[in-house]
Amino acid sequence: MDWLDLPAANAARGFIELPGSKSISNRILLLAALANGKTLVRNLLISDDTAQMLNALETLGIKINQISKNDYSVEGAKGKFPVKQADLFLGNAGTAFRPLVAVLAIMGGHYRLSGVARMHERPIADLVNALRQLNANIAYLGNEGFPPLEIKPAELQTKAISIKGDVSSQFLSGLLMALPLTDKTTTIIVNGMLISRPYVELTLAQMARFGVQVIQKNWQHFTVPAPQTYKSPGEIIVEGDASSASYFLAAGAIGGGPVRVEGVGIESLQGDIHFADALEKMGAHIRKGKNWIESSSPISDTSRQSLQAIDLDCNHIPDAAMTLATTALFAKGTTTLRNIASWRVKETDRISAMAKELRKVGALVEEGKDFIRITPPATALTPHAIIDTYDDHRMAMCFSLVSLGVPLRINDPGCVAKTFPDYFKKFAMIVHS
Ligand SMILES: O=C(O)C1=C[C@@H](OP(=O)(O)O)[C@@H](O)[C@H](O)C1
Numbered sequence: 001m002d003w004l005d006l007p008a009a010n011a012a013r014g015f016i017e018l019p020g021s022k023s024i025s026n027r028i029l030l031l032a033a034l035a036n037g038k039t040l041v042r043n044l045l046i047s048d049d050t051a052q053m054l055n056a057l058e059t060l061g062i063k064i065n066q067i068s069k070n071d072y073s074v075e076g077a078k079g080k081f082p083v084k085q086a087d088l089f090l091g092n093a094g095t096a097f098r099p100l101v102a103v104l105a106i107m108g109g110h111y112r113l114s115g116v117a118r119m120h121e122r123p124i125a126d127l128v129n130a131l132r133q134l135n136a137n138i139a140y141l142g143n144e145g146f147p148p149l150e151i152k153p154a155e156l157q158t159k160a161i162s163i164k165g166d167v168s169s170q171f172l173s174g175l176l177m178a179l180p181l182t183d184k185t186t187t188i189i190v191n192g193m194l195i196s197r198p199y200v201e202l203t204l205a206q207m208a209r210f211g212v213q214v215i216q217k218n219w220q221h222f223t224v225p226a227p228q229t230y231k232s233p234g235e236i237i238v239e240g241d242a243s244s245a246s247y248f249l250a251a252g253a254i255g256g257g258p259v260r261v262e263g264v265g266i267e268s269l270q271g272d273i274h275f276a277d278a279l280e281k282m283g284a285h286i287r288k289g290k291n292w293i294e295s296s297s298p299i300s301d302t303s304r305q306s307l308q309a310i311d312l313d314c315n316h317i318p319d320a321a322m323t324l325a326t327t328a329l330f331a332k333g334t335t336t337l338r339n340i341a342s343w344r345v346k347e348t349d350r351i352s353a354m355a356k357e358l359r360k361v362g363a364l365v366e367e368g369k370d371f372i373r374i375t376p377p378a379t380a381l382t383p384h385a386i387i388d389t390y391d392d393h394r395m396a397m398c399f400s401l402v403s404l405g406v407p408l409r410i411n412d413p414g415c416v417a418k419t420f421p422d423y424f425k426k427f428a429m430i431v432h433s
């Protein structure tokens with residue numbers, strides 16, 4: 001295993017152009033592949049997760065051309081993938097795996113979908129159960145309730161279906177994107193709590209860009225008129241990734257700043273732009289524009305002051321909330337991040353991984369089923385900790401912030417390739433000693 005030694009830095013300031021949003025990139029690729037007409041996708045995120053989606057779509061017979069580094073043209077297949085039989089490997093990309101299961105279940109072909117070992121531990125039963133209500137033919141090839149899956153052709157029955165929303169919003173997003181392609185209108189009822197709601201809003205917004213409408217009564221009741229056709233909007237520019245922005249904004253709030261991220265701003269639909277509001281609650285100075293956000297440390301008349309701890313329900317920002325956990329190391333008091341049960345079924349058990357690694361730098365940490373509580377060490381952070389990253393890009397990126405206090409080693413830094421391959425190069429551009 002390789003590692004990266006980060007020296008201690010005492011300031012953060014600068015400007016970062018964000019890579020494209022993972023969530024938007026993979027939605028746009030899928031919808032462009034299903035659309036009528038050719039779509040030019042600009043500023044696509046180039047990372048493991050988007051590579052999984054691109055490879056899968058090409059395997060399914062979609063013609064995709066790379067025009068320049070981040071610009072791709074996608075030839076839409078008018079709602080039907082040309083290839084009717086395929087084995088797809090999707091790594092650990094939830095934004096590829098979940099929507100593709102939903103779309104392929106209604107495609108009338110024979111498909112197998114698998115991923116890395118961790119993907120085979122990430123639940124998918126709620127989505128499979130919803131699709132089975134439509135009479136989709138889906139079998140578990142390994143453990144019941146988890147990938148890998150096999151999908152076979154089936155005579156679909158359209159009707160009202162229900163889905164649970166408390167494990168992952170990606171199941172509902174997948175259904176919403178797939179159902180317009182069926183023959184008849186379906187109603188979806190969400191049973192119980194819907195977590196990570198901004199991602200469902202993002203799904204509906206991307207579908208609307210392709211001319212497809214969903215009638216929504218509230219967040220528990222959706223009617224998907226069908227058949228509908230996705231129509232290429234011609235050109236789409238993918239906005240910057242708001243979750244990736246969180247590390248730089250936190251650095252600005254901890255290390256003086258200003259740090260400005262360019263690519264997302266007040267008009268963004270990505271839920272993770274609200275990470276900036278959480279930083280503001282901690283005392284950071286935040287400025288926002290149409291296409292940028294900037295952070296600086298709290299300033300008093302006389303000196304730079306430290307951040308304050310917060311107690312926050314993080315259900316709306318599940319990914320950026322992880323950044324709050326390491327930012328809490330630089331805040332006065334005890335920070336509690338609540339309503340984060342989904343962390344346990346993502347790239348790793350993120351509550352347990354975060355607790356274990358935070359303790360290595362001297363924090364006092366309490367964890368529960370759906371919360372984490374962090375008190376920074378009374379004196380100073382422990383220098384030279386060796387941080388394990390659990391093949392979780394966000395663990396690696398979050399812990400880079402510790403270098404604003406003390407030097408540390410980050411094991412397997414390459415795991416950032418899932419969403420941000422040149423993260424550490426960009427991080428080095430804004431930290432100064
Ligand atoms: O739909 C999406 O693009 C995502 C939804 C969220 O997952 P959950 O809905 O499982 O919380 C988020 O954590 C993930 O990184 C991306």
Ligand SMILES: C=C(OP(=O)(O)O)C(=O)O
Binds near residue numbers: 347
């Ligand atoms: C949870 C994440 O990824 P996925 O899309 O694989 O669910 C993430 O990027 O933090």
